[in-house]
Amino acid sequence: MDIYDELLRWAKGEGVELFGIEPCRIPGRGIGIAATRDIQKDDRILHVPTTTLRTIETVPKHITKNFPKDARVHGLLAADLALETLSSGSKYAAWNAVVPSQSDIFATLPLTWDPALHPFLPPPALALVQKQLSKFALDHASFQAALQSLHSPSPVARDTYLYTWLLTNTRTFYFETPRTLRLRLPCEDRMVFQPVADLFNHAAVGCAVSFDAASFTITADRAYAAGEEVYICYGQHSNDFLLAEYGFVMEENRWDEVGLDEVVLAELDAKQRERLEERGFLGGYVLDADTVCYRTQVALRLLCVPLREWRRSVDGGVCEGEEAAQAKVDRLLLKLLRKYLGKIDKTLETLGTLDIGEAGQREMLSMRWQQIRGLVDKTIMGLQS
Known part of the structure; x- marks a missing residue:
């Protein structure tokens, strides 16, 4: 069975509903989401119950208790993913199978490029990469300390944690939970993973993403013909931001x-x-x-x-x-x-x-x-x- 078919089978079993869309390979651009039928503006095209999300609440307690109380959600989610690579039979196996590989991530994102290329980044992009490096260093130090407390039998290489840290940076959605509100986490750290939705590619204008306590919902921003790629908007970002944070630039970007x-x-x-x-x-x-x-x-x-x-x-x-x-x-x-x-x-x-x-x-x-x-x-x- 194709890994995307397996993902959909698993996701539907978890209550995820797709309406006229499915994952597809986009020539030259990896995976995206395409319409399987004509879609009208304001049609609901994806519904993801919050019970399916990977959040700070789904990180096992034996991990969170060994991190500092002020640890960032970003670092905790990345730790959960990194430690999952040491185990087998994860409930998220079908989901994990479709994420970009470590080699793809490292080839794409400037943070992992040869540092000799960094001076050639536009200054706003370079400033973002430097902030990423500082944040990663703090999260990685917390992770290393947690591993010692966990008495992990297998060491986790720095690159493994960097890989899962970057996956978290590029594939999560903004979401508020009672805990994030109680902890008064900064907006940039109110992040969760959600299946299928993380396969949508970015456009300067895209489908509406909304959430409440029960679910995430994605609604069509316009009419889409069958076979047409369907997008969401990651935010009103310049190409320097997109390059540093996601590893791509848009040919036409109204927010550039x-x-x-x-x-x-x-x-x-x-x-x-x-x-x-x-x-x-x-x-x-x-x-x-x-x-x-x-x-x-x-x-x-x-x-x-x-x-x-x-x-x-x-x-x-x-x-x-x-x-x-x-x-x-x-x-x-x-x-x-x-x-x-x-x-x-x-x-x-x-x-x-x-x-x-x-x-x-x-x-x-x-x-x-x-x-x-x-x-x-x-x-x-x-x-x-």
Whole structure:
């Protein structure tokens, strides 16, 4: 029996209901979910009872009691998966059989790439990967300490735990349980696994995912024809976020943006940074396909107008010579973006000559920098018109 047929057999036995959808292989993109019949907007297409979820409550007590009281749910779920690899006859065997392999995960996600490739990540993606590394180090240390307390007969390799940690990072859904609410866990750590639903691929706009105490429900966001792939939206994320967190970028992403922190911050002296920080405008500078963010405008204006006028504009006051001030900001932005284009082109040229990492990883980086170049080019053309 095909592993996806076995998954569906198991899931249906657990109360999971599918309405006009099924897992399918997507050429060049692995596994996804496709419509088996015509689906109408607002049709319910998947129902997953909460009794089927893998949550902090399903992690065996002998594991949780050996972790610190403030251990993250992420680390606990990853520990449960990692220790499960040492046992046989898991109730989740059919589910485990369909997840990406360790080699697939390690080839895809930047955290596991050759560190020599990390400097070629766009800065927002690199910042996310660095945060992941810090979180993983803490969770792994807790896991190692727990193993000693458990007197585990078989050691668990770091890569095994990293693999299950990344599976948890990429395949879980947001969910609130009485325990997560009682523990006041941060939103990013209110995570659960749910079968079948974790096979949906991402689109910038996708089917609606909702939950209550009894179940998760996925509802069609539009009409789908039989045979068409059906998507959910993982969130309104830029391609830098998708690359760092999920290991892919979208060719067309309505939520894409370019980080400008390195472009803008390099122009600011210590006093200017201090003034921006006092007003809550230090960093977080971006542009998207339509606009340059207000935070960027505020920072550049500090470089273009007298301090008193800048303060008045930040406070929402009307400044004399507003058009002239904005023209100065636009000219400075144009200069900085042209300079940034030079760096982008140099990065792309260097990537074309590298022989570190895997070819697919370098191609992914080149694709991402080409997208960034396109967004910067569009903004430059708008400033020049």
